[in-house]
Amino acid sequence: MIKVRNLTKKIGDFTAVDNISFEVNDSEIFAFLGPNGAGKSTTIKILTTLLLPTAGTVSINGQDPVSQSEEARRSFGVVFQDLSLDDDLTAFENMELHGVLYDVPDDVRKKRIKELLTLVDLWDRKDSLVKGFSGGMKRRLEIARGFLHRPKILFLDEPTLGLDPQYSCLSWGMA
Ligand SMILES: Nc1ncnc2c1ncn2[C@@H]1O[C@H](COP(=O)(O)OP(=O)(O)OP(=O)(O)O)[C@@H](O)[C@H]1O
Ligand SMILES: [Mg+2]
Incomplete structure (x- = not known):
């Protein structure tokens, strides 16, 4: 690969x-x-x-x-060491934007966004602007976004930076 x-x-x-x-x-x-x-x-x-x-x-x-x-x-998804979300969009909109750019079909996209945001415990914050998120919440959203288009290869550059031990373990489990 x-x-x-x-x-x-x-x-x-x-x-x-x-x-x-x-x-x-x-x-x-x-x-x-x-x-x-x-x-x-x-x-x-x-x-x-x-x-x-x-x-x-x-x-x-x-x-x-x-x-x-x-x-x-x-072929790949990537979670960079430096955060790369759009602060002026909501969590859901950040996911949507990524899904549209990667041509994930409408129905699949909505379903996967719900699954992934639920997995990283952000579904109840889906309509909040990212600028109001804590560092760890932003990181969790970036990890969820990396999985959205089901890439063959996922690059994770220090993806657990800023995560507490509970979410650190979760993110390695997802990978
Ligand atoms: N745009 C740049 N201009 C000048 N030097 C750079 C640039 N990008 C990287 N470097 C240098 O290249 C080296 C490698 O940097 P890099 O960010 O790849 O390290 P890293 O292994 O990811 O480190 P870390 O564990 O701190 O994330 C460093 O000495 C850095 O200063
Ligand atoms: Mg680095």
């Missing part, structure tokens, strides 16, 4: 990712560990088409995120 060969990313003279290689198979949960500044988020940004590699090759579900970025984007 994921192939990374001799991946390097330089930002100016600085090497943020230094010649890494790994593979992840279908149905595998792969944990990518390293100290702060090791290059984990930068690697995820390259795999999710947000940054270009300086050297090396990557493949996502058989597609090249560099030359086939649109096709590659259909």
